[in-house]
Amino acid sequence: MPPSHSSRQKSPLWVLTHSAAVFAVLISLLTGLRIATLSQPALMQIEELLPQGEVHQFHFFSALMLSFIALGFVVHRLRIPSPTGTPFRRWPGWHRAIIRAGYPLLAVAIISGWLLFSGANLRQVHLACAFGVLLYLFLHGGLYGIRWGRQALVATLVPQLSRTSLVAGVVVIGLGPLLVSLGWVNLRQQSHFTLTVNAIPLRIPIHIDGEGSEPPWQSARTLYIFTDGGANFDNGATEVELRALHNREEFYLQARWRDADESLAHLPLVKSAHGWEVQQHGFHQFNETRHYEDKFAVLLSPDCDFAAAGTAHLGRKPLKNAPANWHGKGYHYSDDGQLHDLWHWKAVRTNDMYLADDNYISSPDIPRPGARRYTAGYQQDGKESGAYVMNWQWYRPGAITPKRLPLDPAQLAVYQQAQTDRESRPQWVASWFDYQPYSAEADNNYAEGTAMPSVIYNSNRFEGDRADVRARAQWRDGYWTLEMARKLVTGSSLDVPIHDGICLWVSAFDRAQIAHTRHTRAIRLELQQ
Amino acid sequence: MNLWQRTLLIVGVPLAAITAAVLHQPAKPEPAPYHLTKIAADGKTLPPWAGPWSCVCDRTTGLLWEVKTDDEGIHDGLWTYSWYRAGAAGFHTAARTNLAEPLPEAGVPDNGDCYFEKTRCDTEDLIRRTNRQTLCGENNWRLPTSVELASLIYPLAKAGQAKIDTDYFPHTKHGDYWTADEGDTLQNVYRHLQTGAEAISFIEGEKFTIPHRNAAFVRLVSADSKSCH
Numbered sequence: 117m118p119p120s121h122s123s124r125q126k127s128p129l130w131v132l133t134h135s136a137a138v139f140a141v142l143i144s145l146l147t148g149l150r151i152a153t154l155s156q157p158a159l160m161q162i163e164e165l166l167p168q169g170e171v172h173q174f175h176f177f178s179a180l181m182l183s184f185i186a187l188g189f190v191v192h193r194l195r196i197p198s199p200t201g202t203p204f205r206r207w208p209g210w211h212r213a214i215i216r217a218g219y220p221l222l223a224v225a226i227i228s229g230w231l232l233f234s235g236a237n238l239r240q241v242h243l244a245c246a247f248g249v250l251l252y253l254f255l256h257g258g259l260y261g262i263r264w265g266r267q268a269l270v271a272t273l274v275p276q277l278s279r280t281s282l283v284a285g286v287v288v289i290g291l292g293p294l295l296v297s298l299g300w301v302n303l304r305q306q307s308h309f310t311l312t313v314n315a316i317p318l319r320i321p322i323h324i325d326g327e328g329s330e331p332p333w334q335s336a337r338t339l340y341i342f343t344d345g346g347a348n349f350d351n352g353a354t355e356v357e358l359r360a361l362h363n364r365e366e367f368y369l370q371a372r373w374r375d376a377d378e379s380l381a382h383l384p385l386v387k388s389a390h391g392w393e394v395q396q397h398g399f400h401q402f403n404e405t406r407h408y409e410d411k412f413a414v415l416l417s418p419d420c421d422f423a424a425a426g427t428a429h430l431g432r433k434p435l436k437n438a439p440a441n442w443h444g445k446g447y448h449y450s451d452d453g454q455l456h457d458l459w460h461w462k463a464v465r466t467n468d469m470y471l472a473d474d475n476y477i478s479s480p481d482i483p484r485p486g487a488r489r490y491t492a493g494y495q496q497d498g499k500e501s502g503a504y505v506m507n508w509q510w511y512r513p514g515a516i517t518p519k520r521l522p523l524d525p526a527q528l529a530v531y532q533q534a535q536t537d538r539e540s541r542p543q544w545v546a547s548w549f550d551y552q553p554y555s556a557e558a559d560n561n562y563a564e565g566t567a568m569p570s571v572i573y574n575s576n577r578f579e580g581d582r583a584d585v586r587a588r589a590q591w592r593d594g595y596w597t598l599e600m601a602r603k604l605v606t607g608s609s610l611d612v613p614i615h616d617g618i619c620l621w622v623s624a625f626d627r628a629q630i631a632h633t634r635h636t637r638a639i640r641l642e643l644q645q
Numbered sequence: 646m647n648l649w650q651r652t653l654l655i656v657g658v659p660l661a662a663i664t665a666a667v668l669h670q671p672a673k674p675e676p677a678p679y680h681l682t683k684i685a686a687d688g689k690t691l692p693p694w695a696g697p698w699s700c701v702c703d704r705t706t707g708l709l710w711e712v713k714t715d716d717e718g719i720h721d722g723l724w725t726y727s728w729y730r731a732g733a734a735g736f737h738t739a740a741r742t743n744l745a746e747p748l749p750e751a752g753v754p755d756n757g758d759c760y761f762e763k764t765r766c767d768t769e770d771l772i773r774r775t776n777r778q779t780l781c782g783e784n785n786w787r788l789p790t791s792v793e794l795a796s797l798i799y800p801l802a803k804a805g806q807a808k809i810d811t812d813y814f815p816h817t818k819h820g821d822y823w824t825a826d827e828g829d830t831l832q833n834v835y836r837h838l839q840t841g842a843e844a845i846s847f848i849e850g851e852k853f854t855i856p857h858r859n860a861a862f863v864r865l866v867s868a869d870s871k872s873c874h
Contacts, residue, residue, distance in 0.1 A: 162666045258655045265651050432671050439674045482801055485679035486812025488694040498805010505715065510696035517697075519716065553717045574715075581805060610804060 125276035128285030134272060136292070137185045138257075141222075141249060143178035144229075147171040148246050150430050153444065154634075155239065155345040155352050160444050168431025170451070172423035172636070179229050180299050184292070186226055211259065218252045225249055233307075233636050235342045237353055308420055308619060308638040312337040313360040313367070315644045322361065324470060324599045326590035328370045332361050336370075339639065343624060347405040347631035349375065354624050354633055362604060362643055367614045369600045371622060375410060378591035379627035380544045381534070382409040382464040385507060385568045391515035392508075394570065400513050402489050403443040404629040409464040409544075411625035412589070412598055413632060415477070416457040416612045420619035420638040424448065425456050427477045427493065428634075439483050439490040445630060449480040449493025457612040458494070461587045461598055464544050465504045469577040472587035472600055476610050497610045499582035502575035507546070507568070509554070520551035520572060521558045531567040548574040581608045596624075616643040680704045681813045688782030688872045700781035701813045702873035706796050708789075709781060709870035713816040719761045719774045722816030725860035727756030728823050728842040729767035751827060752842065752857035768823055771863055782871055788825035789866040791843045791852055797864075798850035807847040814864075819848045821861040829854040 126134070150166040153159045159166075167174070208216070225245035228238045260268040275285070316322075316332045323330065336359035344353035354373045361368040383399060384407060385392045397406035417425035429435070430446035441447060450456060461472040473496065480492040508516040522528055527550060530542040546569045552558065562568075577583055584606050589598035605613045612618065620639050623632035646654070676693035683691040683698035691698050699720070701710045713722030732750030752767070759766040761774065768788055775786040799810045807817040827842035831854055835841065841856045855861065867873075 162663060164666045164669065164671065165662060254659075261655045262648065262651045265646055439677075440671065442674060444671070481803070483677065484810075484812055485677045486681065486693060486810060488674075488676075490674075495803060496805070509716075512695075 125271060125274060127281035128275040128277065129281060129288055131273060131275040132285055132288050132292075133185055133188065137182060140178040140182040140185065141253065143174055144182060145246060145249060145253075147175035147178065148242075151175060152243055152246070154430070154446075154631075156243070163432060163444055166431070168434040168446075169429050170423065170426060170434075171430050172428060173421075173426070176233070176303065176422060176636075177296075177300055179226065179233075180303060181296050182222075183226050183230070184296055184299065186222065211256075214252070214255045214259070218249075218256060221245060221248045221252055235309075235635065235637070237342060237344065237351075239344055239353075240351075304421065308640040309339060309341065310642050311339045311358055311360050311620070311639045313362050313641050313643045316361050316363050318363045318365060320363070322363075322366075322368050322599070322601065324586045324588045324601050326588045326597050326599055328359075328372070328597050328599055333359055333370055336361055341622060341635050341639065343373075343622065343633035343635045346624060346626060346633035347628040348626035349624070349633065352633065354626075356622050356624060356633075358622065358639070360641065362614075365603065366601050367604050369414065371412060371414075371596075371598045371600075373412070373596055373624045374594060375591070375596050375624065375626050376594050377627070378463070378541060378596075379408065379410045380464050380541065381407060382544050383407050383506070383570045384531070384544065385516070385518060385570050387562050387564050387566045387568075388515070389564060392518050392568070393515055394508065394511065394513075396513070398443075399511075399629065401442040402629060403445070403631065405631055406627065408625075408627045408629050409462055410591075410596065410627060411463065411632070412461045412596070413623045413625070414459040414472075414600065415621040415623075416459070416614065416618060417454070417620075418612065418618050419454055419456070420640060422636055422638070424477075424621050424634070425454070425619065425638070426451065427456055429492075435480055435492060437483075438480055438492060441490065443630065447480070447490075447492035447494070448477045450478050453479050455610065455612060457610075459585045459587070459600060459602070461589060461600065463589065463591075463596075464571050466587065467589055468543065468545055468573065469504075470586055470588050471577055471583055472585040473578075474582045474584045474602075474611070497581035497584070497608065499578045499580040502578045502583075504545070505548075505572050505574055507551075507570045507572050518554050518559075518568070520546075520548070521554055521562070522546070522551050522568075525561045528562075528566060528568055531569065532565075534567070544569045545571045545573060548572055581606075581610055584608065584611060614641070614643075616641065681810065682873075683813065684709065684781045684872045686781060690872065700783075700867075700870075700872070702870070703796065704873075706793070707868070707873055708793060708796070709783060709867040709873040710797070710814070711775065711780065711786065711865040712814060713864065715816050717760055719759075719771060719778070720780075721759070722818060722862070724759035724761075724766060724771075724862075725757040726759070726771060726823065726863050727754065727765075727767045727860060728752040728827065728857040729754040729756075729769045730827075731769050756858050757860040768863055772865060775865055781867075783867040785869055786865040786867050788823055788863065791824040791826045791845060793866055794822060794824050794845050794864070795850070795852070798845070798847070800850070808850040809847050817847055817864075818862055821846050821853065821855060821859070823861050823863050827857070831856060 146167050150171045228242040232238045232242050314336050339358045341356045343356055346352045357372040359370040384395050386395055395407040398404045415424050419425040427448040432444040433440040456477040458475040458477055459472040460475050466473050475496050477493045507518050509519055534542050585602045587600040589596050618641055623634055625632045682702045684700040684702055685691055686699040699712055714720045729752035754767045755765040757766040762770050776784045798808050802808045807819055809817045821844035824843045828840050831838050831841045835856050838856045841854045844855050844861050845852050
């Protein structure tokens with residue numbers, strides 16, 4: 117920084133763009149670190165310093181703002197080289213060296229961010245850049261502040277006025293927000309993927325069997341979506357292949373994604389010296405990541421906004437008047453009352469019903485004092501009857517009492533084999549009528565170490581609204597193939613009608629309760645006639 | 646401020662904030678106060694997020710309610726009962742009054758479905774067995790009046806669920822639950838059966854008079870329980 121006060125002062129254009137850049141960088145960093153808590157649990161240590169709620173919108177908006185500023189800076193420098201520039205052969209001094217190091221760092225942060233936004237696997241690079249920018253902010257702004265104190269603030273915030281510089285500043289004030297606003301509208305409306313939904317004749321049956329072998333699937337256009345931020349997948353990421361069809365009555369969706377293991381041991385019960393215990397690693401905080409089934413979720417909405425139609429609200433307590441969540445990741449809910457459909461296929465709990473759990477996301481539910489888990493806007497459609505139940509009278513960490521025990525202890529032999537033989541893949545689901553109500557006498561037949569399923573079907577399917585989505589998946593050679601079908605219009609007030617232009621999002625779960633993969637840009641359906 | 650003070654401010658404040666955030670972890674969610682309390686089978690009070698529980702005390706009415714199960718025992722929520730009053734000496738009106746008189750036999754015995762009786766089931770069977778069991782330490786279980794049962798209707802139930810607080814009353818079915826109020830004239834297609842008893846449907850919380858012979862669900866109540874007073 118030059119020594120005299122007048123020469124330290126900057127032009128209005130410089131003050132404006134520098135201030136806007138500082139603002140955008142800070143918003144990007146804070147919101148970005150909150151987003152990173154989803155896949156980097158260590159960052160939860162500083163969660164109280166990070167913003168909560170619908171942070172994705174702010175992150176993308178600040179990124180857009182920063183990108184425009186960076187672009188403007190590059191254009192400006194190409195036209196007018198830096199008057200204080202020092203030839204690269206000479207040591208420019210610490211401050212200028214730090215500033216020069218900041219340029220490529222910010223450039224990589226911006227570029228990796230947009231590539232990540234568009235679907236590239238660059239989350240780690242982008243996160244590393246974020247930490248680099250944090251360091252840069254300290255070295256750049258912090259060292260200036262330490263060296264010059266209040267004078268540094270004056271130099272960066274109080275412009276040196278002249279007629280020409282004033283005109284340039286006014287032009288930037290007028291054009292900058294306009295450009296950013298236009299860019300933002302364009303980004304929100306045009307950044308979606310498109311999934312073509314081929315029309316097929318009503319007479320061609322599509323069997324929901326997880327095979328995906330019918331000829332119409334072969335001619336359907338495939339959309340590849342990179343999803344990441346989940347638990348257990350390689351680097352938390354998996355690519356999802358999507359195909360879609362409709363016959364003017366029903367909508368068919370096929371999803372195929374890489375998952376090295378078929379995870380079916382869903383919260384199994386194992387008998388210990390203290391009694392039966394639920395095998396879990398996070399389930400008590402509703403964030404199981406080890407002993408859980410694989411899952412797949414599809415969100416459908418007439419709203420195509422970022423972050424699952426704007427339903428993703430991050431943080432431990434994004435809603436002021438509602439309970440905090442146990443895991444700190446956040447809630448799904450709708451701010452404006454818009455209903456979003458959520459199909460939730462579960463490898464154990466619904467796959468053998470040939471169904472996906474038909475759920476929805478809407479306005480946040482009221483807090484319910486009797487419920488330990490508050491789920492905000494995420495709710496289940498109603499059902500008349502039929503379901504799965506968990507095989508415990510009441511869940512707690514440590515010993516539990518099962519609801520039911522097998523009619524014959526030999527029924528559990530297949531699960532003991534599965535503990536040692538990875539090739540053995542029993543269905544970790546029990547039938548209600550193959551089991552009997554728990555009794556201490558019957559329990560004496562089971563030795564320590566015995567494993568037992570915790571999921572019991574008490575009928576072969578849901579009945580009612582919750583059964584609107586047929587689904588079946590098969591795992592083969594490291595891939596799940598899932599087929600889903602639902603009427604285009606069900607008539608239920610808790611379902612979103614499927615028509616041209618509505619958007620969907622997909623998420624895969626690898627033996628994880630809530631730690632699912634995600635993608636930013638919506639997938640817009642293009643129904644062919 | 647001199648150089649060292651500025652250094653302390655610019656380095657120290659962020660470091661202090663980060664250290665405080667790391668050291669101070671957010672408090673875990675806690676249950677909010679509520680008028681319903683879980684009571685274990687032995688009559689002991691349970692915390693709101695504990696279980697299993699067999700009864701619920703409603704502090705606003707002072708009534709202790711039976712909680713349904715799915716264990717195929719006598720309190721299983723799937724069992725249905727015909728409305729029946731044996732009329733034996735000592736059977737009194739449901740309402741608490743010193744003027745209560747033994748009532749005559751009424752209703753239709755053994756026309757519901759359950760596993761725990763050799764014959765089919767009626768309301769008298771569940772009352773007798775529950776009192777014999779001293780569920781939650783009580784032996785004065787009975788059918789609720791329609792006013793008492795209506796106090797459980799919960800308009801804020803989740804979409805598609807029975808209109809009751811299912812976090813406290815699980816296994817409640819979308820169907821009719823008997824009350825003790827009987828003798829009302831039946832209407833329409835049931836007119837030829839003359840009188841029936843009142844039931845409340847927990848689909849929408851509506852009150853009906855239905856024939857005694859109908860198989861409906863039951864939730865018993867105890868008005869003078871030790872655990873609720």
